[in-house]
Amino acid sequence: MRSKILPVLLVAVVLLAAGCGASSQVAARSQDDRIDIAYTGWPEDAAIVGVTGALLEDLGYEVRVHRVGQSEAIDGVASGRYDVFGDVWVPVHEELLDRAGEGRENPLDGRLDELDLLNSWVVGVTRSSLAVPSYVGINRVDEIEGSGVKRALVLAPGASALGPLPEEALSRWGLEVEEYGSAAAMLEEVGRLYSRREPFVFLAWAPHWMNREYEITYLEDPGYALGSLTLPAEIRIITRRGMEEQQPLAHALIDTIVLTQSQVEDVQLAIREAGGPEEGARRWLAANRDLRSTWLRNAGARAVGS
Template identity: 35%
Template sequence: MRAPLLPGLFFLLVVSALLTAGCGGGDDGKTLEIADIGWTENTAISALTKVLLEEELGYESVTVNTSDLDSVYEGVARGNLDAFQDVWLPNQQDLLASVEDDVELLGPWYRGQTQQGIGVPSYMDATSLDQLTESETDLLLGIEPSSVVMEIVSEEVIPAYDLDQKLVEASTQGMFAEVDNRYDSREEFAFVAWSPHWMNQRYDFRYLEDPKDAFGELNNQAKIQMVVNEDLSGDDPVAYAFMDAVTLDEEQLNDLESTINEVGDPLEGARQWAQEHPEVWQPWVEATENARES
């Protein structure tokens, strides 16, 4: 006698399911894989991306994968990674060219001045690379050997100026631990320096002039961009729109990095910065929401 109720019950279940699906404005269940090679601006932007996609746009999980520079490009090309957000050009042009058929390069997200070179504390007398041999420093503190700037320093800068300082390879964090110790002790030392980075606010130092142009293209302004898998725009238009909308100027990026540095944890630092500066990221979320609705 109860069989006639089944069609009506089935209809109600279908309607309920459709209404539930229609009310979901977020992207619950979506996941994303992004890369962090350990460079300060990369750690900052990837942490901020994770916080905003998960907490503002409803992603279930955004995984930040730690990797080296060479592996990142291959990972994005193969689809193991969805995005890499710290593409310095022209520094990484060769790496980009090797996978250009399988990735998409987005426009610059950093809107500010860049600088790369060798720095020394302002309490030292040297103002140019050709004066470094006259200083008392015997070490040139560097970062990861996979970085293009380290390759240029080793193969071009040191020979061009006949520098006798030992080039020390280390992680970026390891280099700054050494810089901190030597700077606080007012020792003479030189180190690989670049902007944007919180070091430009933390330390009173100068970039040494390069009269022989040994750094070549690295003496020019660089662009910092993102590279995504070629299928991301179709597979995940929300994530694609978010990546394409992100922009930070020099003050904003330095402030984000400094907050993370002070808090001591990338995610907590990015979350705190986001809470303090909603006017910066809300336009990104709005642009992403527009893409979701279109």
């Protein structure tokens, strides 16, 4: 029989957290109070880790963030090493989910063999392609040749959540490829070239703060030369199997948070200004207290009713 005490404690914790300041924390509850989050360091992952981690801490959880690669993040949640990972692009990462959920024909049904796939935490779907500064004046990838664009700034495999970029297409367009190990490093060069109004093409996606910083044109790919790179995706969260029953409030909160793409970019800009996910997310939450309180109250209601 389910204890009658736990729902009362959950309600008390949520009411305290919903009414407290952004830097306050309520006392830890009488359930497992540690949450292990897998984190790739990708910009959208930084946004959800920062927001989720701050709110979990306000609920009294001890939050531990583990910097890992994408494959390790998904496999780690499936094995129970981590509780949550928030940067799974569906269907882009379908193969990794299939491997983690062996024996399951369709990973999109929300229940894998060893992990749970939650709903998208970003409204709408992603957008990704090669892009150029709008001053270059082209709209399609087959217009790259003859446009004066010679340099292509891209990311190394594993440096982002995006699908693979076909190298043969870049060679076909006569581009000199420059590969970067992180989005931050690539965008530093993007900013330098953009300020000098030089022609170049680079890997772009949304949601991301680059769409606020620069006037860019995502290149259309009618011939599918870029393959799955331009495939729209939902950004979803995975949690370890059993978390919903063992840590109902934490699980409910994680599954309650939903951001518009504009809000994701707002959080990213706050993180960029603050110099880190935790401080940036807390600043953003402090400026969005009503949304913060709504998430906490909804999570409490779901946890009590589960």
